[in-house]
Amino acid sequence: MDDIDHLGWSPALARAFAETAEPGQIAGRIIAHHRGHYELACTGATLRAQCAGRMHHHDAGYGLPVVGDFVIARIEAGAATIDAILPRRTKFARAVGDLTRHDVARGEQIIAANIDYVFIVTGADADFSVRRLERLLGAAFGSGAVPLIVVTKTDLGLAAPMIVQLALEAPGVAVHQVSNRTGEGIPALRALIGPGQTALLVGSSGVGKSSLVNRLLGYERQATSITDDNGRGRHTTTSRDLFLLDGGGMILDTPGIRAITQWQPEGLDDAFTDITVLAAQCRFSDCRHEAEPGCAVREAIEDGRIEARRLADYVKLNREMAYLERRGDKRAEAAVKRQWREQTRANRRRPIS
Numbered sequence: 419m420d421d422i423d424h425l426g427w428s429p430a431l432a433r434a435f436a437e438t439a440e441p442g443q444i445a446g447r448i449i450a451h452h453r454g455h456y457e458l459a460c461t462g463a464t465l466r467a468q469c470a471g472r473m474h475h476h477d478a479g480y481g482l483p484v485v486g487d488f489v490i491a492r493i494e495a496g497a498a499t500i501d502a503i504l505p506r507r508t509k510f511a512r513a514v515g516d517l518t519r520h521d522v523a524r525g526e527q528i529i530a531a532n533i534d535y536v537f538i539v540t541g542a543d544a545d546f547s548v549r550r551l552e553r554l555l556g557a558a559f560g561s562g563a564v565p566l567i568v569v570t571k572t573d574l575g576l577a578a579p580m581i582v583q584l585a586l587e588a589p590g591v592a593v594h595q596v597s598n599r600t601g602e603g604i605p606a607l608r609a610l611i612g613p614g615q616t617a618l619l620v621g622s623s624g625v626g627k628s629s630l631v632n633r634l635l636g637y638e639r640q641a642t643s644i645t646d647d648n649g650r651g652r653h654t655t656t657s658r659d660l661f662l663l664d665g666g667g668m669i670l671d672t673p674g675i676r677a678i679t680q681w682q683p684e685g686l687d688d689a690f691t692d693i694t695v696l697a698a699q700c701r702f703s704d705c706r707h708e709a710e711p712g713c714a715v716r717e718a719i720e721d722g723r724i725e726a727r728r729l730a731d732y733v734k735l736n737r738e739m740a741y742l743e744r745r746g747d748k749r750a751e752a753a754v755k756r757q758w759r760e761q762t763r764a765n766r767r768r769p770i771s
């Protein structure tokens with residue numbers, strides 16, 4: 419089952435592998451990341467894997483592997499050593515408070531790679547946090563994957579107001595309704611993930627992510643706990659975060675995602691297009707939308723087209739990003755600034771009304 423041909427392997431990856439790999443090396447996909455090692459699915463076997471020492475140098479291209487990565491490895495004594503990461507199609511990242519030196523070099527922490535969808539899961543039984551939704555949407559748009567909102571627990575009959583609110587908070591993002599209790603909406607969601615495609619689950623604790631994985635799989639996923647932190651224990655079970663579904667799609671539910679607190683800067687403007695479009699019409703190009711004359715954003719707030727809270731969130735996220743820039747190294751900072759300059763320039767091309 420864990421044959422890379424079923425796990426999203428593509429002609430582009432095969433080409434990259436052929437160009438880079440040396441004799442004796444194999445390709446695999448990372449299906450789990452534990453504290454000291456990875457689980458690597460290769461053709462014919464799933465192996466415990468570790469990174470080659472030189473991958474820990476901060477100038478080593480992609481940094482360290484993450485769940486979903488396709489890698490080049492070699493096998494020695496039944497275990498794999500990862501030598502290189504194959505090109506990533508998409509990457510889901512967050513900016514973190516305690517960046518490691520690998521992260522600092524890139525100004526972000528990548529959590530998952532080569533994903534096609536980000537399923538933002540929220541339960542119909544509780545209010546969702548708008549701030550959190552905005553962050554997740556930002557990160558999802560920044561990843562290069564397609565974001566999709568999954569509302570669970572529709573069997574409780576409380577979903578309608580949430581669907582209305584989501585249409586306002588996440589304009590243009592598809593909303594899918596499911597019940598993990600009755601199974602309603604599950605086949606349609608499973609069918610959405612095409613063969614070789616990977617959907618990443620994100621969402622707060624208790625929204626029903628684990629139940630959703632079980633439903634999509636059609637069986638209870640194996641409880642996963644491996645206790646060999648001291649190196650003496652035996653590694654007997656394969657624990658995984660990436661699951662293969664009937665129909666050929668994959669679902670990725672990784673603990674790394676559960677601690678998400680921040681977002682990826684690139685996605686921010688996409689998550690706030692209602693504001694950025696208006697901001698481009700402000701009289702001053704550096705308008706802070708506070709008390710400047712001719713501010714199109716304030717105007718929209720005053721006549722109720724945009725909620726003041728939404729602008730406050732946008733301003734706050736911008737400020738957090740500025741903080742991130744200050745703590746990052748010069749290279750990361752320059753990259754972020756360049757990006758924003760381009761974004762602003764694009765916005766200014768809009769006519770001033």
Ligand SMILES: Nc1nc2c(ncn2[C@@H]2O[C@H](COP(=O)(O)OP(=O)(O)OP(=O)(O)O)[C@@H](O)[C@H]2O)c(=O)[nH]1
Binds near residue numbers: 572
């Ligand atoms: N009524 C109803 N209850 C659900 C549904 N999905 C999940 N639940 C319940 O909600 C609770 C949380 O579900 P989980 O699947 O554990 O949620 P989770 O997102 O994986 O939570 P964490 O593991 O803490 O991240 C459980 O008591 C589930 O039985 C649903 O569609 N309908």
Ligand SMILES: [Zn+2]
Binds near residue numbers: 707708716
């Ligand atoms: Zn303004």
